[in-house]
Every structure is written in structure tokens, then in C-alpha cells.
Amino acid sequence: xxxxEESMAPDDxxxxxxLIQSYYACDDAAxxxxxxxxxxxxxxxxxxxxxxxxxxxxxxxxxxxxxxxTKDKPDAQFNPAKGELDAWLLRIAYRVACDAWxxxxxxxxxxxxxxxxxxxxxxxxxxxxxxxxQAAANELLDALAACLNELSRMExxxxxxxxxxxxxxxxxxxILGTSEDAVNTALNxxxxxxxECMKSKGYESVDPRESVDPQALRQAMAERGDxxxxxxxxxxxxxxxxRQR
Amino acid sequence: MNxxxxxxxxxxxxxxxxxxxxxxPFGQGSQCLSLPRFRPAVVEQWTETERAHVASCPxxxxxxxxxxWREDHPPLAHLKRYVQAEYPYPAAMxxxxxxxGCRRCRLVVELLLLKAVEWLAGAVAVIYGEGLLxxxxxxxxxxxxxxxxxxxxxxxxxxxTVVETDPPEHELKVYVEAPGCGEAGGRVKVTVAGxxxxxxxxxxxxxxxxxxxxxxxxxxxxxxxxxxxEDWVVVAVFREPEG
Numbered sequence: 001x002x003x004x005e006e007s008m009a010p011d012d013x014x015x016x017x018x019l020i021q022s023y024y025a026c027d028d029a030a031x032x033x034x035x036x037x038x039x040x041x042x043x044x045x046x047x048x049x050x051x052x053x054x055x056x057x058x059x060x061x062x063x064x065x066x067x068x069x070t071k072d073k074p075d076a077q078f079n080p081a082k083g084e085l086d087a088w089l090l091r092i093a094y095r096v097a098c099d100a101w102x103x104x105x106x107x108x109x110x111x112x113x114x115x116x117x118x119x120x121x122x123x124x125x126x127x128x129x130x131x132x133x134q135a136a137a138n139e140l141l142d143a144l145a146a147c148l149n150e151l152s153r154m155e156x157x158x159x160x161x162x163x164x165x166x167x168x169x170x171x172x173x174x175i176l177g178t179s180e181d182a183v184n185t186a187l188n189x190x191x192x193x194x195x196e197c198m199k200s201k202g203y204e205s206v207d208p209r210e211s212v213d214p215q216a217l218r219q220a221m222a223e224r225g226d227x228x229x230x231x232x233x234x235x236x237x238x239x240x241x242x243r244q245r
Numbered sequence: 246m247n248x249x250x251x252x253x254x255x256x257x258x259x260x261x262x263x264x265x266x267x268x269x270p271f272g273q274g275s276q277c278l279s280l281p282r283f284r285p286a287v288v289e290q291w292t293e294t295e296r297a298h299v300a301s302c303p304x305x306x307x308x309x310x311x312x313x314w315r316e317d318h319p320p321l322a323h324l325k326r327y328v329q330a331e332y333p334y335p336a337a338m339x340x341x342x343x344x345x346g347c348r349r350c351r352l353v354v355e356l357l358l359l360k361a362v363e364w365l366a367g368a369v370a371v372i373y374g375e376g377l378l379x380x381x382x383x384x385x386x387x388x389x390x391x392x393x394x395x396x397x398x399x400x401x402x403x404x405x406t407v408v409e410t411d412p413p414e415h416e417l418k419v420y421v422e423a424p425g426c427g428e429a430g431g432r433v434k435v436t437v438a439g440x441x442x443x444x445x446x447x448x449x450x451x452x453x454x455x456x457x458x459x460x461x462x463x464x465x466x467x468x469x470x471x472x473x474x475e476d477w478v479v480v481a482v483f484r485e486p487e488g
Contacts, residue, residue: 023281028281031279031280031281032279035280039266039270040263040266041263043262043266043267044262044263044266047262047265047266048258048259048262053265054271057270058308058312060270061270061280061308061309061312062312062315064280065283065309065312065313066315066316068281068283068284069284069285069313069316069317071281072284099315103345137257138261141254141257141261145258148258159255160259163251163252163255163256164255164256164258164259165259191248191251194251195247195251198251
């Protein structure tokens with residue numbers, strides 16, 4: 001389910017189901033282990049949906065709290081017969097996002113705010129060997145994040161789940177509570193809108209991959225173990241070398 | 246920008262957010278409680294050390310306490326202590342009332358501030374109905390479902406049901422059952438409060454073949470609803486018979 005992130009999972013004997021069942025059997029340490037496995041992924045999920053860093057932090061904790069409270073609610077507990085734990089977590093996380101949207105207009109982050117956030121305490125200290133190239137890549141990704149925020153919520157969520165997280169349309173439909181056809185329709189609309197939006201921000205002919213630090217990208221893609229991405233990373237490295245010559 | 250490039254950029258965006266995810270949640274310190282310690286069943290069993298820490302930790306622990314109330318509202322006793330300025334975790338309650346804007350608890354707090362409900366008596370049942378009267382905007386939308394709300398008090402001794410009866414009567418009625426009521430019977434004060442007005446009645450419980458029960462009509466539904474507004478809270482408080 002978290003297809004592109006397998007390498008994020010720690011090497012541990014207990015699988016997710018073992019951990020949550022241990023937690024239900026009163027082992028709070030097992031819950032902490034689950035938190036360690038999923039907190040950053042949930043944070044990135046909420047960021048992908050366009051929430052600010054502060055809101056993503058709060059909604060991540062909200063999701064984990066709701067998971068925690070299922071211990072006292074047998075009907076709401078994770079049931080392995082109904083699917084994987086990560087899909088169950090994403091369903092809860094999406095409900096949390098919908099609640100947040102209902103509660104208030106969330107702090108959707110503009111390109112300018114992203115630039116400011118990028119220099120705040122949230123920004124990782126190590127920006128890599130080629131800061132200029134990294135900055136260019138960040139600018140492009142900021143523009144893309146701003147374009148995502150211009151999509152409808154359904155389109156936005158579908159892009160996050162299907163393209164960014166690598167889920168199938170059927171899996172995304174289960175999480176969003178809609179049909180596979182509806183997911184595909186939203187995905188097609190988003191695929192039409194995003195390039196247009198990027199064009200309006202001056203990214204018409206620029207391949208975003210060329211702005212990326214080749215070493216870091218190659219390493220990141222290899223870690224993902226996704227053949228397409230590994231090949232993509234290699235292509236970019238080759239093109240970057242040509243440009244440097 | 247072609248589709249492959251777009252997909253690659255979107256994945257990189259996700260990777261970037263994953264890298265930027267903070268190592269720990271905002272405000273969390275080494276003494277902070279783990280999330281399972283904020284389960285309602287556990288909060289009442291906190292040690293003195295835990296209570297003292299949470300009281301001094303508005304940024305993380307009180308925020309986590311408030312997050313646990315997004316699914317289950319804070320217990321009535323906590324709201325009462327907050328109104329009396331005796332609640333040790335006020336930042337948590339402010340987060341719930343102001344940041345989360347919980348309308349149910351705000352209405353209850355308003356009733357407490359107005360001293361409209363008496364809390365020292367035994368069982369208290371609270372029902373919250375949000376946007377009860379909102380009609381769908383589209384002309385072809387289905388009509389609104391009749392109001393039907395039912396709630397049991399935290400101690401299980403009082404069950405309250407709020408009903409919009411069928412036409413032609415079409416009244417707002419409240420039914421009270423008191424399975425925890427002793428042989429002596431008792432009274433129940435029912436307060437229906439909205440953002441508009443507050444309606445109250447005091448009911449004498451009567452013994453029936455099913456136990457102690459009472460019912461009250463608050464008049465024609467449309468008229469009562471127009472006085473109450475969109476969101477209601479119904480509070481029923483059991484009172485032992487005097488003497």
C-alpha cells in the first residue's frame with residue numbers, strides 16, 4: 001500500500017498487525033512502535049493535502065489519537081480481515097482531514113508562505129552539496145504544491161493517494177469512500193489542470209527533474225526500489241552531466 | 246510538462262515532505278505522556294506526577310488531551326470544573342472550545358455560566374443536535390429527516406429521547422426514562438437550549454410497567470425550532486425527591 005516507502009519501515013520482527021493487536025492487549029509500547037513507523041508518513045500525507053506544517057503536525061497527532069482511542073471501541077478497532085493497517089490509517093487520516101476542512105478553512109500554503117516555511121525551523125539543516133540546484137528544485141516543488149492547492153479537494157486527495165503514494169484507483173476509492181470510476185475521473189481532471197497551472201507559473205518547458213540534485217535523486221530512487229523511478233533517476237543524472245559538460 | 250515528469254515531481258514533493266517531517270510532534274518533551282495515557286478511561290487514573298506534568302504542559306499534553314475530545318466530548322464534570330475556574334488543564338479546554346469551536350460544549354458551558362442547570366444532582370444526560378433543521382439547498386433534495394435524538398447519561402441512570410412527532414400534532418417532545426431511579430421516584434429538569442432561546446420544564450417521574458418515565462411537550466415543533474435556532478443541546482438532570 002505504501003508502495004514507494006517500503007524502505008521507511010524499520011527492520012523489526014513484529015508486523016503492523018502484531019503491533020496493533022499487542023496494543024489492544026494493553027501493551028502501550030507497541031503503540032509507540034506504530035507511532036514511530038507511521039507518524040512521518042501521516043505528516044507527509046497531510047502536507048501533500050496542502051495543510052500548513054503546524055496543521056499537518058496537529059492532524060497527524062489527531063489521527064494517532066483516534067487510532068489510540070479505538071482500544072476502548074471494539075466496533076472501531078482495526079480488523080485485519082478487512083484490509084491492511086496502512087489503508088485503515090489512511091481512511092482515518094482522510095476523515096481527520098475532512099473534519100479539519102469542515103471545522104475551518106485550513107491554512108492552505110501559498111508559494112510565498114512555502115518559501116518562508118522553507119527557511120524556518122522545519123527546514124532540514126543539511127541542504128546538500130549543490131544549494132543552488134536544490135533551491136531551484138524547491139522552487140519548482142513549491143509551485144507544484146501551490147497548484148495542488150488549486151485543485152478541488154477530491155482531485156487533490158486522488159493525486160496524493162494515487163500519484164504521490166502509489167495506490168491503485170480502487171484502493172484510493174476505498175479510502176475516499178467513492179468509486180474507482182470517480183477516482184479515475186478526478187485523476188484525469190487533475191492531470192489536465194496541473195500542467196496548465198504549472199505553465200501559468202512559468203514551468204511550461206522545464207522538466208522538473210533537471211532541477212534536482214542528481215546524486216541525491218539517484219540515491220532516493222534506488223532506495224525506493226521502483227524500477228521506473230530508478231530509470232528516471234538515471235536519465236536525469238545523464239542529462240545533468242551533459243549540461244555540466 | 247508531460248505526465249511522467251509531473252508524476253515524478255509529485256513524488257519528489259512527497260519525498261521532500263517526508264524528509265521535512267519533524268522528528269517529534271510540536272511541543273513534545275521527554276516528560277510528556279504517551280498518547281495511550283490520554284484515553285478517557287486512563288485520564289481519571291493519572292498519577293500525581295502525570296497530573297502535575299500535564300498541568301504545566303499546555304503546548305503538548307493539554308493539546309493531546311483536547312484532541313482526544315474531538316471524538317468524545319470532555320466529561321461534564323470537567324466542563325463544570327472549568328466554568329468554576331478549578332480545572333487544572335484550562336489550555337486543553339480552551340483548545341476544545343475556541344480552537345475546535347465545539348458548539349455542543351460551548352452551549353453546555355453557557356448553561357453552566359447562566360446557572361441554568363443544577364449539576365450536583367445525580368444523573369445528567371446531554372444530547373447535542375447539530376444543524377438539525379438545515380434543509381438541503383437543491384430543489385430536488387429529499388426532505389429533512391424528522392428529529393430523533395437519544396442519549397444515556399454517563400452513569401447509565403437516565404435515558405433521554407428528543408422526538409419531532411408526526412403531523413398533524415407535529416410537536417417537539419422529550420421522553421425521559423430513569424432505570425437507575427429508586428423506589429422513591431424523583432424529578433427531572435429538562436432544558437432545551439439553542440443559540441436563540443432556552444426552554445425548560447420540570448417533570449415528575451411516574452412509575453409505569455417499564456419503570457420510571459416522564460414526557461414533556463415543548464409545543465409545536467416549527468415554533469419551538471424557530472426560537473431555538475440551528476444547533477441545540479438538551480440537558481436532563483435527575484433530582485432525588487425532597488425529604
